[in-house]
Amino acid sequence: METKINIVALSGSNRKKSSTQKALNSLRKFMPNHVEYEIYNGIEKLSxxxxxxxxxxxxxEVQVYRELLSKADGVIICTPEYIKGVPGV
Structure with a gap:
């Protein structure tokens, strides 16, 4: 029996139709059956x-975020470019 692996994906954009959100959604179809893949969509609620x-x-929301990350075996971060870099937050 395979051990479940928990992967959390974080989108650096809070737009629901952003290219980062689309990229993270498309990754779901490449995840093997033993991988639990969850996209966190509450980034705009964090202080x-x-x-x-x-x-x-x-x-x-910070408690929820921390709990989600503490249970993750891995994290995928996908963030948009902002002024030729990454957003400060």
């Missing part, structure tokens, strides 16, 4: 630059 929210009780 990227507010360190005051990083305490014992962070916002719910």
């Amino acid at each position: 990227h630059f507010n360190r005051e929210l990083d305490n014992d009780k962070p916002p719910l």
Whole structure:
């Protein structure tokens, strides 16, 4: 019996029809049966630059995000170009 592998994919764009979202969606068909593949689509809800929210009780979406990543065996990050680089957040 094969061990399940958990892969989390993160899109650096919050647009639902972005090319990064399309790329991550297309990767799903290449995943073997023993791979659990989940795309996280809540990036716009995260508090990227507010360190005051990083305490014992962070916002719910941050808790969800951290829990998802803590269970992942691997992470795929797909982000759009922004001014010839990657977005700061």
